[in-house]
Amino acid sequence: MLSPYGMLSRYGMISPYGNQNRYAPDMSAKSKKGTHILPLKLYLGVGIALLVLTATTVTIAQIPLGPYNLVVAMCIATIKALLVAFFFMHLWFDNKFYLVIFGTAIAFLGIFIMLTMFDTMRRGDIYQEVAKPFQPEAVIYEKATPDTTTSHDTTGVIPSEHK
Amino acid sequence: MTIHPPTYRWELLDHYSDATQQRESAKLGMWIFLLTEILFFGGLFCAYAIYRASNPDIFFNAHKALDLHLGTFNTVVLICSSVTMAVAIRSIQLDRIKAGIGFLTATLGLAAVFLVVKFFEYSHKFHLGQLPGKYYTYTGIKGTNPHLFFSVYFSMTGLHALHVIAGMIAISWMIYRASRKHFSARYYTPVELTGMYWHLVDMVWIFLFPLLYLVG
Numbered sequence: 001m002l003s004p005y006g007m008l009s010r011y012g013m014i015s016p017y018g019n020q021n022r023y024a025p026d027m028s029a030k031s032k033k034g035t036h037i038l039p040l041k042l043y044l045g046v047g048i049a050l051l052v053l054t055a056t057t058v059t060i061a062q063i064p065l066g067p068y069n070l071v072v073a074m075c076i077a078t079i080k081a082l083l084v085a086f087f088f089m090h091l092w093f094d095n096k097f098y099l100v101i102f103g104t105a106i107a108f109l110g111i112f113i114m115l116t117m118f119d120t121m122r123r124g125d126i127y128q129e130v131a132k133p134f135q136p137e138a139v140i141y142e143k144a145t146p147d148t149t150t151s152h153d154t155t156g157v158i159p160s161e162h163k
Numbered sequence: 164m165t166i167h168p169p170t171y172r173w174e175l176l177d178h179y180s181d182a183t184q185q186r187e188s189a190k191l192g193m194w195i196f197l198l199t200e201i202l203f204f205g206g207l208f209c210a211y212a213i214y215r216a217s218n219p220d221i222f223f224n225a226h227k228a229l230d231l232h233l234g235t236f237n238t239v240v241l242i243c244s245s246v247t248m249a250v251a252i253r254s255i256q257l258d259r260i261k262a263g264i265g266f267l268t269a270t271l272g273l274a275a276v277f278l279v280v281k282f283f284e285y286s287h288k289f290h291l292g293q294l295p296g297k298y299y300t301y302t303g304i305k306g307t308n309p310h311l312f313f314s315v316y317f318s319m320t321g322l323h324a325l326h327v328i329a330g331m332i333a334i335s336w337m338i339y340r341a342s343r344k345h346f347s348a349r350y351y352t353p354v355e356l357t358g359m360y361w362h363l364v365d366m367v368w369i370f371l372f373p374l375l376y377l378v379g
């Protein structure tokens with residue numbers, strides 16, 4: 001929480017600087033707001049970490065782990081994305097309100113995909129799914145190649161057998 | 164340090180109390196825009212999840228049709244371009260404008276490399292008939308409806324490629340403005356916002372690469 005003085009100065013009611021200094025970004029080291037110039041080594045280090053993680057995820061993907069391949073790949077991708085957000089996009093050092101906005105985006109994306117997946121993965125539990133009858137007019141690629149005898153095997157096949 | 168009044172009007176607009184407040188407001192707006200971008204791509208990630216959940220075999224068989232080497236190369240290119248972008252902003256923060264323009268140009272070049280590789284991948288798939296929906300004519304992938312994978316592939320990478328092009332336009336504009344001496348250690352907000360956009364493009368690719376090329 002900002003002090004009353006801090007709020008007044010932030011929203012321009014009073015100026016903590018002289019009239020001239022209002023043109024300058026707050027560069028003092030102790031200031032929590034203002035510019036924060038990060039060392040070059042940090043950027044290079046994060047870049048190398050991202051390359052190493054890329055090599056790791058490519059290597060692990062060659063080992064068949066069943067469903068855990070997806071889990072491992074997503075965990076590594078999340079670590080990489082957080083490295084980019086926190087250091088390249090300065091989320092770690094900037095005003096923490098930006099972190100709230102970023103978190104909101106991720107949270108709502110999570111809700112969106114998770115609720116959709118509840119429906120997609122559990123649909124068969126409630127009622128028995130039956131194969132749908134063949135409806136040629138409903139299959140868009142049927143019209144493009146009306147002669148099904150000469151085209152290849154995937155044309156005109158509706159997914160009646162799945163599930 | 165000596166403070167000079169701003170050279171350009173936009174360095175401190177009248178309705179801001181000081182430069183820090185102006186800069187933080189601009190970044191706040193950019194973060195809200197990035198939030199909409201995350202949700203924009205989120206729709207496609209959700210479509211990917213639905214199609215993959217109902218056709219896991221197709222996604223596994225069809226992802227082998229993608230070239231893993233080119234995909235990995237493009238990932239490395241985008242990560243390097245993110246590093247050059249971050250270093251470009253740092254250079255301008257330190258008033259090294261020429262170095263900043265150099266790193267921005269490097270970022271632009273790496274983005275172009277990414278698009279050239281993407282062009283060769285796309286033209287190869289167009290040639291083989293690995294196309295979305297009713298245009299799919301390839302016969303080398305087992306399973307029912309393998310065109311589903313390519314519908315998802317072209318939607319996601321196509322939208323990402325459009326973002327790369329938009330990023331390249333923004334970076335070119337920043338190079339032009341930096342060469343006109345619009346930026347300095349005192350004022351560099353547009354470069355910083357362009358950098359944030361570019362890092363988001365990189366972040367989206369970080370998720371696209373394993374989902375499409377690695378685990379199919």
